[in-house]
Amino acid sequence: MTLILIGLGSGGCSLSRPDSYAKMNAADVTGALGKQAATPGAPTESDLAFARTAASDVLTKGDKDSSQPWENPETGARGSVTPLSQAYSAEDGRTCRDFLASYVNGRAESWLQGAACKAGQGRWEIHTIKPWTKG
Template sequence: MVTLILVGLGSSGCSLNRSDQTLAKYDDSEVTGSIGPATPPTPTESDLAFARTAASDVLTKGDKDSSQPWENPETGARGSVTPLAQSYAAEDGRTCRDFLASYVNGRTESWLQGAACKASQGRWEIHTLRPWRRG
């Protein structure tokens, strides 16, 4: 019975009192930087064309809380476009609306933010589409 208690104590890392000296440490001089922060993928012009078309389509439908998927078969990139908030009047009097678009290429994902305004024919024209910045 004594053996069982010793095995239990020896295998439970939380129950043991460890000194900081037993843990491996490194300082900044030992960091190589070979694995840095992941850079978001950069959409190609053809990827952006598919995203713009999806944005125009979903904004034209005018459905509340809707998204429009898109995919570029040439590059394999894909994503979806989701309108944000309600439309608003721009300084020039046109009706505009903001949107958020996902961009997935391979195993990486990034986000694009954009704005579109209604053209004279009732279609939405995208006037900005850039990487989304949190904050």
């Protein structure tokens, strides 16, 4: 399971989509989470691994209007992941999709936004997951 989570989190992608909720660049992946992870009430890397797995699962199932719950038993954090809009083609020709994830841990509640692209065997690789900002 650990190897799967590492593999899902290690992919990289460069997309240009102006109406996308999640811009795919290195600053989003490292900068946003690196600073947030130390903030009280912010998701830990472990929490994000569970959210990534849930995102990959719900996107792979392909059910219309579905959400996938997730929970980290180590931290007590939980939430759900919901795909947004329809899939779109990235500049490199891969099929990608944006998603929104809720995050609840104690009294802390927030939203995360992300993007994933289809990989081999129909699985989805998560390329970004960061705090959601209205835009």
